[in-house]
Amino acid sequence: MKIAILDDYQSVALTYGDWASLNAEIEVFTEAFADADELVERLGGFDVLVAMRERTRFPSAVLDRLPELKLLVSTGPRNAAIDVAAANRNGVVVCGTGYLGQPTAEHTWALILAAARSLPAEFDSVRTGGWQVGVGTMLHGKTLGLVGLGRLGSSAAKIGQAFGMKTIAWSQNLTAEKATEHGVEAVSKEELFARSDVLSIHLVLSGRTRGLIGAAELALMKPDAILVNTSRGPIVDEDALLDVVRRKAIACAALDVFATEPLPADHPVRTLDNVVLTPHIGFVTREVYEIFYGDAVENIAAYQAGKPLRVME
Known part of the structure; x- marks a missing residue:
């Protein structure tokens, strides 16, 4: 399984959550993509994407061009930047995580x-x-x-x-x-x-x-x-x-x-x-990241076991 962790601006994602337990190939992207074409080009071969909140948009026009994608995990319980219906139409499961306000x-x-x-x-x-x-x-x-x-x-x-x-x-x-x-x-x-x-x-x-x-x-x-x-x-x-x-x-x-x-x-x-x-850091704390990435790892493991968690509808 190939996993991409997106928009990890502080290069800290791998320090939160037990990623090693997934026994997967993981690549971390620390900068935003210039446009949808670059996104599709860079992420086309991944099975799982872990999106940080709404930093990267996933409209239908993007999801239709990611045929290898099987699971899209968003940190937080909802994500207005993901067209969940389009994801489901493409056979992609979309999951969220917990959050602290x-x-x-x-x-x-x-x-x-x-x-x-x-x-x-x-x-x-x-x-x-x-x-x-x-x-x-x-x-x-x-x-x-x-x-x-x-x-x-x-x-x-x-x-x-x-x-x-x-x-x-x-x-x-x-x-x-x-x-x-x-x-x-x-x-x-x-x-x-x-x-x-x-x-x-x-x-x-x-x-x-x-x-x-x-x-x-x-x-x-x-x-x-x-x-x-x-x-x-x-x-x-x-x-x-x-x-x-x-x-x-x-x-x-x-x-x-x-x-x-x-x-x-x-x-x-x-x-x-x-x-x-300030650079959209209202939610950026150790405690929130522990929940975001800890739940993301749990979501991926649950999907691998055939029992997806926190599925967005």
Whole structure:
């Protein structure tokens, strides 16, 4: 059996999970493929692919060109970048793994604190021989707005409340009763953007949420507000966000996710001084990788034994 582990950016996949137990030929790919043609060319001879989240897309047009593929394992319990129906049509079993949401909620607060206290600029100043260069913003008493109040949004709300922040939220399906369960006030979409001092996004990317936050919503935000996105880049209209950040119509954007990933080296957001940027590392912790790759090995062994686990439908 030939196994390809994809998008192992940190070259750590083989240190998590008992890969030796599979008695298979394993190749690790540490960089993203340029396009679908390169993907098919490089992966055409593999029986099993282990995909890291949604870093590599597997639409029907790609899956139809991988006749040797038998098992596609995605880290995480779901993967919007895989056309599962097309995989099944081609006789490919698609499996997921377990997941932990807490690291992403924690990283949300790393970004909020970094933005509120201008930490990147202070880090750079101290490293280059300087001293204080900015004036931070206190979070206590401010309003934290949450776009989405599911598992991650409610976790972020709890931390905000510990900081002494008022928490408000909106999503298409949020009810006042559900919000109250978490000590959060349910408000309209317009009120959420207008009232929030910190606005944090916690939605799954779907047809309903793609481009959900555009110029009209961003125009409602306070000039000293912070926007945080640890969910998915395409939920926010990237051009509209770049515009308000360039004009300093909001104080800061703190982003872990982008419309195109890896973020192109020449992307204009890299040049702005009122952004905090991290390379989609909200979930990237030892604990999550132990689950991802440990479950991936288990899935492959189960498939070999004729009893697939965690099959996506």
